[in-house]
Amino acid sequence: MISRRKFFSDAAVVAGTAAFGPATRSLQGAEPIGQRSENPENNRENTQADQQEYPPGEPGKDYTPVITPNGSTLPYKAVDGVKVFHLIAEEVDHEFARGLRAYCWGFNGQVHGPTIEAVEGDRLRIYVTNRLPENTSVHWHGLLVPSGMDGVAGLSQKNIAPGETYKYEFQLRQHGTYMYHSHSDDMTQIALGMMGMFVIHPRTPTGPKVDRDFALMSSEWRIDVGTRRPIPIEMTDFNVLTFNGRVFPGTAPLVAKYGDRVKIRFGNLSPMEHHPIHLHGYRWKITEMDGSQVPEIAQQAGNTVLVAVGQTRAVEFIADNPGDWAMHCHMTHHTMNQMGHNAPNLIGVRPGSVDKRASKLLPGYMTMGDTGMADMGEMGMPVPRNSIPMVGAPGKHDYIDMGGMFTILKVRENLTSYDDPGWYENPPGTLATLASNDELQRDLG
């Protein structure tokens, strides 16, 4: 009796031979692999890719390279048709924004590690050198690899001891947005930053070409004011929330030309929390979930996408609304910098003569937070060494009371480069302004 599995695998080979010849069957077109079924029988046909060799896909020719704001792409060299990468796990003195640095753990001198980028069908050899003071390993999050290449220390391989270099080798059998991260002493190493994005382009792209392709990794940290080491055992009270290891105003803007098709790939390897990422001024479509292409008819339109821990999501839209547009996690505590959460609630409290009396004992004393907390970043008060005030940065129109997981999408007409174009010039009649007395009289009486 022919088993279900055997039937499907044989059927796939026959169909492949008939349609494209056996060599190209499994990678022909983007969709068959992107829409991989959860049914293992259906997935088996894709293992055909393992037997087929493809020339290394080249940036600019086979794909439009992804942009990692505040980050970089890991360089590779092709050796006998194999793309060779080298990741070095090491301590990094990392800057989150001007004023706040900490000793983190990352890869190749960066937090997070550089984005690995390749093309479906590529064969990769990734060397991982451990320059940390403890064991490590690297897991390729979401990738369909042989069990012994999966990177879970102890389960799928031996630990990479300090000073050792391990070699991972596999062929990419899928495309989409994935991640990599340490899988040894995970709690410590992920909390200290050991992660990166892993983007695989389709061998045969389908659908409209993307002009601007961005990758943003969310994470969260606890760094006490004045200290220089993230606390890896923190479970709830995170005070530094990052896109690609940076907090606003240290996050680089995402720049697009009017009419560009923009893709943004989100990944989240925060230790504990999910992030609803919200973009102003646009309606996007969710085109990928955990690397799998969403069929066009099922692509959800919206402006907020929840990226849970361990997930990736990709969205696409046409940049047809010029301006400076906020994009941020919508959890309000995730757009603050180094805020403590055990302060008394002083909103509505009238300090009265308290300030005067207290300042006799504590020169310069002032009750803060009694009219809200927006001013706290703006006051420009001296802050402890190596810390950033709760929120904010000067904006075009006023102080921007945001921090943390916040960045700006800048869409412009007539751009000559994708460098930061500065603040948006609002066309006449398109800026909210103070109402005049005449207008108030006319409309409100």
Ligand SMILES: [Cu+2]
């Ligand atoms: Cu968040």
